[in-house]
Structures are given as C-alpha cells and as structure tokens.
Amino acid sequence: MFEHEKTLIQKEFDQFAADRHLQQALLGWRGLPFSGEWGLALPFFPVAAADPRKSLPVPLHAQNLAEAFAGSLSQIPGISRVQAVKGYVNLYFSTPYFAKQLVEEVRRQGNRFGYNQPAGKPVMVEYSNPNTHKPLHVGHLRNMILGGAVCNLLEASGRNVIRANYIGDIGLHVIKWMCNYETYHQGEEPSADKMRWMSDIYTEADRRFSDEPGFEEKVRAYFSRWDAQDPDVIALWEKTRAWSMEGMMQVYELMGYRFDRIYFESEVEDSGKDVVHHLISSGLAQDGRPENPVIINLDELLGTKEEYRVVVILRSDGSSLYATKEIPLAVMKFEEYGLAESIYVIDVRQSLHMKQMAKVLELMGYPWASQIHHLAYEIVNLPGNVTMSSRDGTVVLLDDLVREATERALSVVREKNPTLPQESMLSIAREVALGAIKYPMISRENTKIVTFDWQTALDFEGQSAPYIQYAAVRAKSILRKAAGIEIKDPHYDYLLSTPEVNLIEKISKLPDEIQRAAKELKPSLIAVYAYELARIFNDFYNQCKVLGEEPKIQNARLALVDAARIALEEVLVILGIKAPQLM
RNA sequence: GCCUUCGUAGCUCAAUGGACAGAGCAGUAGCCUUCUAAGCUAUUGGUUGCGCGUUCGAGUCGCGCCGAAGGCACCA
Numbered sequence: 001m002f003e004h005e006k007t008l009i010q011k012e013f014d015q016f017a018a019d020r021h022l023q024q025a026l027l028g029w030r031g032l033p034f035s036g037e038w039g040l041a042l043p044f045f046p047v048a049a050a051d052p053r054k055s056l057p058v059p060l061h062a063q064n065l066a067e068a069f070a071g072s073l074s075q076i077p078g079i080s081r082v083q084a085v086k087g088y089v090n091l092y093f094s095t096p097y098f099a100k101q102l103v104e105e106v107r108r109q110g111n112r113f114g115y116n117q118p119a120g121k122p123v124m125v126e127y128s129n130p131n132t133h134k135p136l137h138v139g140h141l142r143n144m145i146l147g148g149a150v151c152n153l154l155e156a157s158g159r160n161v162i163r164a165n166y167i168g169d170i171g172l173h174v175i176k177w178m179c180n181y182e183t184y185h186q187g188e189e190p191s192a193d194k195m196r197w198m199s200d201i202y203t204e205a206d207r208r209f210s211d212e213p214g215f216e217e218k219v220r221a222y223f224s225r226w227d228a229q230d231p232d233v234i235a236l237w238e239k240t241r242a243w244s245m246e247g248m249m250q251v252y253e254l255m256g257y258r259f260d261r262i263y264f265e266s267e268v269e270d271s272g273k274d275v276v277h278h279l280i281s282s283g284l285a286q287d288g289r290p291e292n293p294v295i296i297n298l299d300e301l302l303g304t305k306e307e308y309r310v311v312v313i314l315r316s317d318g319s320s321l322y323a324t325k326e327i328p329l330a331v332m333k334f335e336e337y338g339l340a341e342s343i344y345v346i347d348v349r350q351s352l353h354m355k356q357m358a359k360v361l362e363l364m365g366y367p368w369a370s371q372i373h374h375l376a377y378e379i380v381n382l383p384g385n386v387t388m389s390s391r392d393g394t395v396v397l398l399d400d401l402v403r404e405a406t407e408r409a410l411s412v413v414r415e416k417n418p419t420l421p422q423e424s425m426l427s428i429a430r431e432v433a434l435g436a437i438k439y440p441m442i443s444r445e446n447t448k449i450v451t452f453d454w455q456t457a458l459d460f461e462g463q464s465a466p467y468i469q470y471a472a473v474r475a476k477s478i479l480r481k482a483a484g485i486e487i488k489d490p491h492y493d494y495l496l497s498t499p500e501v502n503l504i505e506k507i508s509k510l511p512d513e514i515q516r517a518a519k520e521l522k523p524s525l526i527a528v529y530a531y532e533l534a535r536i537f538n539d540f541y542n543q544c545k546v547l548g549e550e551p552k553i554q555n556a557r558l559a560l561v562d563a564a565r566i567a568l569e570e571v572l573v574i575l576g577i578k579a580p581q582l583m
Numbered sequence: 584g585c586c587u588u589c590g591u592a593g594c595u596c597a598a599u600g601g602a603c604a605g606a607g608c609a610g611u612a613g614c615c616u617u618c619u620a621a622g623c624u625a626u627u628g629g630u631u632g633c634g635c636g637u638u639c640g641a642g643u644c645g646c647g648c649c650g651a652a653g654g655c656a657c658c659a
Contacts, residue, residue: 033602043601049639058639086602168659293657306585312657322659351587352654378588385652412621432621444596447588449652456595456608460621463596463607470621478618516599528597531606538622547618583621
C-alpha cells in the first residue's frame with residue numbers, strides 16, 4: 001500500500017538531494033513507533049552520514065536535513081502533516097482518506113486481501129514425513145504445522161505450491177510391527193481409531209524388542225523373510241500399510257492437512273540402487289564391498305576439509321539407506337512437476353545430510369540442484385531442555401494431547417455456552433484445542449527449540465490461538481447482531497479514537513507481512529502478527545462501542561469490524577487454525 | 584578436533600541495523616445490568632551471557648571467549 005505516495009515523496013527527495021549535492025540514497029521507509037496516529041517515518045541518518053560537507057555530528061545534521069526536507073515538501077494528497085523529529089521525517093497520513101481506502105479494499109478483496117495471484121513454475125514443499133506402523137508424537141506435530149503453514153504462506157505470496165509427503169513404509173520399524181502382530185495379534189483387525197490401534201501394537205513391539213528375550217531374534221528372522229520376498233510377508237505388509245495409511249489420513253483430516261503427492265520409501269528403493277550403480281560407474285562413488293559400504297567422499301572430490309564429509313549410499317551388504325533413496329526421489333520430484341524449487345521441511349539434525357544430498361545432485365549434473373532448500377527446524381523438548389524419549393516414556397503422543405486439550409476446551413465451552421447442541425460444543429472445543437496445540441509450534445522461530453509443557457499447551461488464555469480465535473469470534477458476533485443493518489459507504493472523517501487508528505494501521509500491514517514471511521519461510525512472523533492484530537482488536541472492542549452508536553460512526557465501525565474479521569480469519573487460515581463461529 | 588544453531592524480565596517468548604528493548608505466564612490490586620470476562624485496566628520486573636570491533640546508530644552484523652543443544656562412515 002501507499003506505493004503511489006512513496007513514489008511521490010521519493011521524487012521530491014531526489015530533487016532535494018540533487019539541490020544540496022547529497023548522495024541520493026534510497027529512502028528507507030519505516031513505520032511510526034507512536035500509536036494513535038498513522039503514518040510513515042524516514043530516517044535521515046544515512047543521508048547525513050554520507051554528506052561529505054557535514055560539520056556537525058550525524059544525529060544533529062540528520063535533524064537539520066530532516067527539518068529542511070520537511071519544510072520543502074509540497075502538499076501531497078493523503079498526507080496531512082509532516083514533522084522532523086530526532087533525525088526522522090514523520091509523515092502523518094490523512095486518516096479519513098486512507099482509512100476509507102483500506103477498509104474498502106479489504107472488504108472488496110475479502111479473504112484474498114494481501115494475496116498475490118499464483119504464477120510461475122511450482123514449488124514443492126515436502127513435509128510431515130511420518131513412518132507407517134508407528135505412533136505420532138508432538139515432534140511430528142511441529143513438522144506438520146510448520147510445513148502446512150509454509151505451504152499456505154507461499155500460496156498467499158503468489159506461488160504455485162505442491163504439497164508433498166514422503167512416507168517411511170519400509171524398514172526395521174515395519175518388520176518389528178509385523179513380527180509382533182504375527183506372533184501375538186494374529187488375525188486381529190483394527191478398531192475405528194486405526195492410528196491408535198496401529199500405534200499400540202508398535203509400542204508393544206518396541207518394548208518386546210528391547211525387553212523380551214528372544215524377540216529380537218524373531219524380528220531378525222522375520223527380516224530375512226522380507227528380504228527373500230516371502231509372499232505371506234509381502235501380503236501382510238500391503239494390508240497393514242493400508243491400515244496405517246487410513247489411520248494417518250484420519251489424523252490429517254482431523255488436524256486439517258492435505259497433500260497433493262505422497263511418495264513412499266518403497267517406491268524409490270529400486271531406483272535408488274540403480275542410481276548407486278550409475279554413481280559407481282561414473283567414478284563419483286567408491287564401491288568398497290563386500291567389506292566396506294559404497295561411499296561418496298565429497299571432501300576428497302571437492303578438495304574441502306571436514307566440510308562435506310563422506311556419504312554412505314549403500315550398505316556393505318547391498319541394502320539401501322536413507323541416502324540411497326533421497327537421490328531418485330529428488331529427481332522424480334523435479335521431473336514430474338518441472339519444479340522451480342524444492343523445499344524440504346526436516347529437522348535441523350539432518351542439515352549435513354541435506355547439504356550432502358544437494359551437493360551429490362549437483363555433481364551428477366542436475367542444474368536444479370541449487371534449487372533444493374532445507375527448511376531446518378529445531379525439535380520439541382520438555383522443560384529443562386529434556387529431549388523426549390520413548391524409552392523413558394516421556395514422549396507426548398499426539399493422540400493423548402488432542403484428547404486432553406479437547407476435554408479441557410469442552411468444559412469451558414459447556415460453561416460459557418450451555419444451551420448449544422452437543423455436536424456444536426464438541427466442534428468448537430476441537431477447533432479451540434487444535435488451535436491451542438498448534439500455536440506454540442508455529443509462533444517460535446524455526447531455529448529455536450520449542451519447549452513443550454502441558455500447562456502451557458492447555459492454557460487457553462493470553463498469547464495463544466484461543467485468544468486470536470476469540471477476537472475473531474467477537475468480531476463475528478458484532479456483525480451477526482448487526483445482521484439487519486446494511487453497511488453503507490463508510491466515512492472516517494469523524495474524530496477517530498486511538499484504538500481505531502491502531503487497528504486500521506495494523507490491518508494495512510498484512511500484505512507486507514505475508515510477503516516477508518513467505519520470503520523468509522517464517523510462519524512465526526504471521527503468528528506474532530496474528531496475536532498483535534487480535535490484541536489491537538480487543539483494545540478496540542473494549543474502548544469503542546459499535547452497535548448503538550450514532551448511525552455514521554456505527555456504519556464506519558461496522559465496516560472496520562468486518563475488515564478486522566477478514567484479516568483475523570485470513571491469518572488464522574495461513575497458520576492452519578480454524579476460527580469458530582462461537583466460543 | 585571440525586561444523587551448525589541457540590543465549591533477551593523469575594518462566595515461555597517477541598522486536599526490517601533506527602526513536603524509550605515489548606508481550607504473555609506467574610505475583611499484587613481492580614473491572615461482568617454494557618457488541619461474549621477464553622476479555623480488559625493498573626502495578627512489579629532488564630548491564631539483551633561476557634569482551635572487542637564495524638557503523639551516524641548494534642539485542643540484531645563480524646571476531647574472540649563462556650554456557651546449552653545438535654551433527655560429523657554403513658540410523659532416519
């Protein structure tokens with residue numbers, strides 16, 4: 001917004017600078033730090049510092065220049081007042097003019113306000129990446145929520161996004177599960193909650209594996225049958241994998257995430273081995289079998305020292321590894337979709353691995369290798385920086401967390417809206433609970449460890465999703481009560497109160513926030529913005545009466561409430577959090 | 584040993600290189616005949632781990648320490 005005004009002022013500045021033989025530095029636009037008035041600020045320090053003829057200290061010179069520029073600035077439509085303060089030129093907007101323009105713009109564009117039309121070659125975001133046959137815990141949650149939000153954010157910023165999921169459907173964990181099933185649960189069928197049923201069998205298998213004498217040997221024997229392609233084992237794998245996928249889809253449905261393309265580890269295993277042979281014959285890889293594995297010594301190839309290290313791409317027994325499959329997977333992604341960019345949402349512990357993969361692909365001659373980006377995020381720990389461990393039983397399962405939070409939310413809903421039908425209560429409780437769970441996972445910077453504790457997770461007050469949801473609900477509530485009243489052409493030429501100006505200003509920042517957050521792949525910026533927007537709306541709500549005000553003000557405030565509602569709903573959508581109708 | 588990330592109020596976290604470092608939680612004192620109190624108001628709380636640099640200006644950039652976490656050949 002305000003591009004036109006900025007251009008006009010920039011032109012005047014260029015002239016001002018030319019007249020005084022100043023270095024024509026581009027102006028750096030900033031927001032005004034003061035509340036209650038809306039405008040832009042221009043720091044004059046860079047200009048003053050670059051002036052070779054300055055005789056005063058920079059801050060004083062900056063103030064002098066700012067005063068001179070403020071005095072020389074001609075009348076610009078939409079700017080009501082110009083002031084030089086502490087080395088800044090502060091431009092105050094003509095609030096009636098811009099408020100009207102903004103509110104109308106937001107209401108015209110609705111939930112697309114601040115969005116750009118998707119254009120260009122697609123970007124793929126791989127996220128979630130669970131294993132079949134295993135439980136989901138809060139560690140998976142951060143990946144899911146972060147990845148989902150990054151997709152929404154990129155879409156909002158004008159990218160075509162392909163949501164991808166890479167699922168670990170083979171490996172020791174699957175064998176353990178099947179061995180336990182065959183031995184102790186032969187013939188059993190999954191319950192309605194497939195995810196939980198699958199998880200329980202896995203947890204039991206894992207316990208037997210470490211505690212039960214002889215079980216590990218059984219699993220080994222079972223693995224041999226898998227390697228030998230025993231038809232019974234394959235059949236069981238296909239059946240149980242399908243159960244697991246159904247359970248997983250139930251979870252995604254509940255949590256509100258979707259995928260355009262699902263890749264399976266089993267799908268790229270064979271092509272991975274082909275790639276290894278190709279790498280050996282092309283001389284990039286060294287085949288040390290049978291004693292040693294197949295490796296790529298990146299540091300040796302690149303002449304670097306302890307930087308890229310060594311990648312093992314095939315075990316000495318010829319079986320495949322994670323790295324074996326990553327290579328054909330990357331190729332498949334780019335070839336299938338002609339991607340402009342491929343983003344991997346994977347935790348920070350795999351940074352070296354991702355760096356190695358991109359380098360191998362570059363050495364193989366793929367021109368798109370430089371368009372592979374690892375979105376690294378830190379893990380979720382318990383208070384005291386304790387890492388969750390299934391062995392210690394400290395892992396917080398997604399299932400338990402959702403159930404507990406929903407119960408807690410339900411009791412609040414019952415208390416506050418006792419007349420609602422049971423189903424509505426449950427659906428509100430679920431939306432609040434999921435929001436509360438998601439918000440802490442997304443409001444921290446990607447590179448910071450999230451500390452999970454039950455108390456904060458189940459706290460629906462203060463800096464939290466329910467706070468933001470509640471602000472949206474309040475806005476909707478006002479609009480619902482005003483259902484009979486038609487919102488007409490709003491005018492903001494009355495004396496606007498501070499909360500109104502703050503709210504208008506905050507809403508106006510949304511398009512820039514979306515662009516910045518998308519560029520930096522940081523949904524946390526939107527999460528923080530969402531909270532601030534909600535806080536400012538609550539301030540408005542408490543101080544500015546809407547319904548029952550004199551008609552002109554009521555009309556203007558109703559339009560503003562509608563714009564705020566749109567902005568709040570929009571940021572919640574980007575964060576992957578639902579906004580209930582009632583709370 | 585090499586590399587990466589983090590260190591801000593008692594706790595959990597914010598803060599485009601820019602004006603006085605802000606919120607929430609916890610504590611204390613208040614506000615429901617008023618558009619929903621999952622809310623609001625007031626109040627307490629800081630040598631931004633330490634040092635040196637770059638800059639007109641550093642929580643933010645660079646270097647060096649200290650502390651925490653993670654990664655570095657057949658786990659994913």
